[in-house]
Amino acid sequence: METKRIVILGAGESGVGAAMLAQKQGYDVFVSDFGGIADRYKTVLQELNVSFEEKQHTEALILNATEVIKSPGIPNTAPIVKALVKSNIPVVSEIEFAKRYTKAKTVCITGSNGKSTTSLLTYHILKNAGLNVGLAGNIGQSFAAQVATADFDWYVLEISSFMLDDMFEFKADIAVLLNITPDHLDRYDYKLENYAASKMRIVQNQTENDVFIYCADDEETQKALKFTKTLAKQYQFSIHKKIEAGAYLADENIQINTHPKDLFTMSISELALQGKHNIYNSMASGIVAKVLELRNNTIRESMGNFKNIEHRLEFVAKISDVTYINDSKATNVNSTWYALESVGTDVVLIMGGVDKGNDYAMLKDLVRSKVRAIVCLGKDNKRIHEAFEDDVEIIVNTFSANEAVQVAYHLAKKGNTVLLSPACASFDLFKNYEDRGNQFKAAVKEL
Incomplete structure (x- = not known):
């Protein structure tokens, strides 16, 4: 043969x-x-x-x-x-290929924003609960490499839309869709509905024995669901309304009610991850944990002691009463929206890079109310100037992380935040978003 x-x-x-x-x-x-x-x-x-x-x-x-x-x-x-x-x-895709050679079950997490954080938090909870679990996909060591060399019972997989496009027979045991916002539209004929359809592939091949977890507050997810059939058992999460099966917010407490007789409650002030978007991420991870019938104490402890990912709203330093935050992983407009939403006012925002067909309109209100200056970091900053020239008084061009940090340092006043949250890809001046984040951190430490 x-x-x-x-x-x-x-x-x-x-x-x-x-x-x-x-x-x-x-x-x-x-x-x-x-x-x-x-x-x-x-x-x-x-x-x-x-x-x-x-x-x-x-x-x-x-x-x-x-x-x-x-x-x-x-x-x-x-x-x-x-x-x-x-x-x-x-x-x-590698994910499709690797799944053929493992009997392990999978928790597959996708979404335009928050998938790395939610994948890491879910992995952290499952591992602390004693499950034999691996972490792979868009994060960490490759899924195929682990299938070749390890023997896990469960995998938490961070799945991008590009991976989903090349997945056909693959089935997620637990599928999580966090949100759908415009991203990578250059790969989807600049049509949001094409990108949304790609994200919905997370539920393909699921049976009534599988689980689908998604955000009840996300408009594009709700729209895409109308065109999607799934047999999976569904759980939703929301911070605006009570959810019958899933998670919701009540009096500043997350409530998870996947099992009628076993309600999970945790104050949002106890969560390791702060900010509105992280309540959603914690809810999604919490539902996964409850579906797997993990103990409430374990879930609560893990959600309270989790350390977040590098380059995602990462505290770098406080110098002369100015806080420096590295959010280099924000490579799309929506990620930058989340970052601005979760920090205080008086922000010097460092943004720019390779523009992926960005629509900056959704940032305008937040920029107007919170940002005192924009420091552009990229070869071509024209579109950022056009988008925000009426919203902020100062927009400065810079062409290196060092220059951007120096300029931001001089613009910032006591009590301000210098936030690197580019809303763009990094490939014009850097190897990748990690390189951009590391150069930013090194420049801050030199101040």
Whole structure:
């Protein structure tokens, strides 16, 4: 029998993880990356004895694949992907591929904002409750690599819309959809309904034995649900109204009532994660925990002692009574809205970068009421100037993290907050949002 040939496009965390698993399963494996491959990933591929190429896609070595595993970052409009589709070669995500080789159950978390925080919090609660659980997807070590090398009973998977687009047979045991707001619209023909349809794929293949958790207050989710059929048991969460099955806010307390005789209550002041959006994130994680019938004390303790993710509303320093916050992970307008919503007034906002077709209108009210100056950090800041020139008196252009921090330092007064929350991708001046956040933190520490 001929060995099946698996070709992997993209040699980052997910691609190299997929190579590990594919090789373990006895496939003939080839990895191709149109860019350069990081040394640490090259080393792994060499140790596995997997052949690879970089800085090119050689069609002759790719179009003979039985199946292709594609990195989520590669759009379907890429010439090599179009050629694969034309040749009728199946293209799937690493998540889809890895799930075939594990019996572990999955909690899959998606949404435009809050998915990393909610995934980490959910993982933290499950781990503290003694479950044998892994964390993967858009966060941490690749799912395929863990399926190849570990033996977990549960996985918490952070799932992006790009991953969902290449998932077909995959089924989430527990699916969580936090919210749907305009993001990555350049990949969805600039149509919000296309992006929303992508997010709703989180419930595909679910049966009546599975669970779907979503936000009752999110307008776009409610709209998308009208076009979505699911057999899964549904739980909602809201901070505005009482929910019959799920979570809601009553007198500053989160109430979770998935089981009629076992109500979970916790004051929002005790939550490790503060800010309105984090009440939603905590509710979603709490429902997952209650569905799994974890003990109330464990859930309460975990929600109270959780440490949040780096680069997401991360406190950096307080210098001369000015607070510096790193929210470099805010790569879309809605994330910046959440950040502004959760900090006090008198903000010097550092924003800008690669604009993904952003509509800044939703920020205008918050900028008008809270922001005293905007420091642009990016090669092209024209659209930010146009959007906010009537709302703030000072808008300054800068072209490095160091320069942005120096300018913000001079603009800020006692009691102010300097907030890096870019609303844009980082690739014009930085390797990625982590690099941007780290350079910001280093510049603050030099003040």
